[in-house]
Amino acid sequence: MKPQVFDRSKHVYKNDAFAELVKDAVRFFNGTPVHTLPPPGSFLGTGVYALYYTGRNPLYKRYADLNRLSYDFPIYVGKAVPK
Numbered sequence: 001m002k003p004q005v006f007d008r009s010k011h012v013y014k015n016d017a018f019a020e021l022v023k024d025a026v027r028f029f030n031g032t033p034v035h036t037l038p039p040p041g042s043f044l045g046t047g048v049y050a051l052y053y054t055g056r057n058p059l060y061k062r063y064a065d066l067n068r069l070s071y072d073f074p075i076y077v078g079k080a081v082p083k
Contacts, residue, residue, distance in 0.1 A: 034071050046082050050074035 029048060037051075052071040053060040066073040 046080050048077065048079050050078075051076040 029050075034052070050071075051074055052067050053063045053075045054067050055064060057064075060075060063073050063075050
């Protein structure tokens with residue numbers, strides 16, 4: 001049996017409906033409220049979260065400056081999964 005030449009296009013998933021779903025989810029995420037850490041109460045449930053830095057630590061000065069007027073540049077994006 002002769003090995004096939006690798007064709008990347010046969011391994012890339014494309015779906016316009018999926019792309020629109022992702023765009024809608026990102027719009028929703030960007031519109032959710034921002035809270036300070038630690039938040040009042042506790043984190044409950046599952047979901048996606050982002051951490052934005054606005055403090056004075058010189059290691060994160062670049063991000064603090066970028067996030068001074070709006071929260072556009074997270075230093076971390078993660079997910080909370082159920083136990």
